[in-house]
Amino acid sequence: MKWNRKDLLDLESLSAAEIGMLLDTARSFREILDRPIKKVPILRGKTIVNMFFEPSTRTSASFDMAAKRLMADTVNISPKTSAVQKGETLLDTARNLEAMKIDLVVIRHSASGAPHFLASRIRAGVVNAGDGQHAHPTQGLLDMYTIREKRGRLDGLNVLIVGDVTHSRVARSNIHGLTKLGARVTVCGPSTLIPPGIEQLGVKVSYDLDEAIRGADVVNVLRLQLERQKKGLLPSLREYSLLFCVTEERLKRAKPDVTIMHPGPMNRGVEIDPQVADGAHSVILDQVTNGVAVRMAVLYLLSGGEGQLAEAIKKEAN
Amino acid sequence: MKWNRKDLLDLESLSAAEIGMLLDTARSFREILDRPIKKVPILRGKTIVNMFFEPSTRTSASFDMAAKRLMADTVNISPKTSAVQKGETLLDTARNLEAMKIDLVVIRHSASGAPHFLASRIRAGVVNAGDGQHAHPTQGLLDMYTIREKRGRLDGLNVLIVGDVTHSRVARSNIHGLTKLGARVTVCGPSTLIPPGIEQLGVKVSYDLDEAIRGADVVNVLRLQLERQKKGLLPSLREYSLLFCVTEERLKRAKPDVTIMHPGPMNRGVEIDPQVADGAHSVILDQVTNGVAVRMAVLYLLSGGEGQLAEAIKKEAN
């Protein structure tokens, strides 16, 4: 199979085979991260621009490290110091960077659709690192990678996504990716934070965590953005926590070997109990490690990486 | 010819031969940007510090990429996170960086003359990336490079610079560079934005764009800084645009093969019509590409680059 897309914008538009190819490629790169010298000269001479218009540590650092470990050059543009302040359009900014002969743009933006807008207008590849409430495809991929690594498969698994589904691009990318690969997905949260009609994406809906958690193979806990409360979508954090915090007690109803995930950053004690976050079932830090491998795979494939991968990753950086 | 300066501060103080040498060297580097691996190990082991005290995307990214493609190390200092906040003088900051054994400082500063001040006091080379309303020599060079590339020559060309000439370091560097190499330069804008006595720099002055544009080989459109209006220098943006926006209609009076330039970021619909900006005569994105090559040439020559360039650029990064 050959990768034929210049962009990674969401998981919705990918085929199951394409998602599978991304996950398989990531596995090759995951192994590099355990070497003493964690670099391969695969993207040497390529230039990758990271444009993060929203605050980020883990995602921006993860992309930056993924690029450096493939030996690409990275240029980081932050809106606070950029011409965006001078009123330039996003498209003009991107066209200018493209004219500097860059290969890929990694963009996070508060406006849903911003990466798609760019991708259709510039020749460089575009990676969506999170756009508004729309999509966060590399998070979706790293979650799927982690589930497959821990559970051996995705097909037929019961995956529960808990929390503020309405505002979560992480939830949306997980739903699209997981259902394509055959998982059974349930979303659970207060009715004010579950979008009406989400069943059409092929998921079950529950407003009762104690009910929904029964038989779950995987529980993916979403971050509660605390500012939602101010907007009247939550009665109180305490009540949210009483009803939807993933605790050890509640986990007893899930499968005994249930896998616990969280995309971070966590509000410990709000949506997830610290004992659960740091407990034996948690793969939260594995998600982070796998995220670097997934992003290496994305950067590699979008840069036109071909079948010589097996050989390429044998070479160490010299 | 040998390059004998440690700094690039403005074009005014350079000879025509020196400017020619910079442009010729840039041509060698421009070719590298079309290679699959856009890197040459020419400045390996050199350290270049980028100090941008004013917001910038394209210029800072362009310098950063130029350095990385020559395989220099770059350190980016931004005033918001620096000791400048603690009241340290610019000179002490620069002396400290120099003591870390750096090779070049690239500086953008709101104070005209700041780069000259530094250059006379530190041994490291200093590149002016824009100082106040004074000079922006690499922009001047990339504009000249682009004109020469498109028109085959500079000598005898009619170059029209339109807009806020008073506050434009881009205009000043263009005027000095272009007149030295024999171009005929006209500046055009509202009388409140043309500095009195500018004829002494060897340019013609016009306050009527429809008149000035006749027979132009090149029209270089300056960015209108929108905050000028608040200061009472402009009646209204609408009136400015009516009189000075470069439109397709107005371009009919220029030479049929007129070349359209803009240093960016653009205010589309204010000083330049979108159709003109994106039209067949526009070389605005070529300017950006050439800017990287020009900056590679500047960094190379100021670092003591010698005649072995032809051989050096044959080597690919390994």
Added chain:
Amino acid sequence: MKWNRKDLLDLESLSAAEIGMLLDTARSFREILDRPIKKVPILRGKTIVNMFFEPSTRTSASFDMAAKRLMADTVNISPKTSAVQKGETLLDTARNLEAMKIDLVVIRHSASGAPHFLASRIRAGVVNAGDGQHAHPTQGLLDMYTIREKRGRLDGLNVLIVGDVTHSRVARSNIHGLTKLGARVTVCGPSTLIPPGIEQLGVKVSYDLDEAIRGADVVNVLRLQLERQKKGLLPSLREYSLLFCVTEERLKRAKPDVTIMHPGPMNRGVEIDPQVADGAHSVILDQVTNGVAVRMAVLYLLSGGEGQLAEAIKKEAN
């Protein structure tokens, strides 16, 4: 001797032999900084994260350059653009970075003890780049390195530390390091800025600079943080300066070959006279140069560097 610590948190907990090993290793690296190509491939493939939660130019640039000259990859996290804004705990942030398979974290934090807290909870090495009023061990080491370079030894030297000792992590790290290696340390400043009981660290205390400076081999002038005055700890800057500014006149009472130091950034005319700062006895810029070498040594040893150093530094970057 073998280096056995994963972290550098303070000088207090190091043995004299360990400090000596750090200083000796730094000497090997200092020589690299005078080469035309100032790089050695010693930490190739290692990833170092710089987390500066307080503004810094010289220390962050120094660590960044040290890492790059050893050919490590660096990722810079600044609190303004990070998940810290989203309420994530420092520990979760660090654990996440660690999960990305990094090797070292360099941290500056306003809370005394933050680096120790991290070091005991993550496997990656932690370098304290300054924590609150507690410690700044690499500054202490570079000061000791510079003294040893200029005076040939530390044992038996009279070292005077002048200024705001109470709030100075630089003072604390100097005191611990210097006394361990046999120097005689005196601290001098207004009584409001000398902590009660500091004699227990093995130093003499003086409130009279003219008295304390007699016979000094080294005078290390601390930065006066100007905001102290607002807190009522200083009557006026003018009075502070009259009593405690290190002037040429006052220096006449010290040894004729006295060595003048300052950790920067300087308030010229407040705690140090410009003629003294730039005079023949000043080694202030040598401190900065040596700081890069000291940090190279720290990064090297904490990364598990072994006895092959002599050979490793012979190799040039290729």
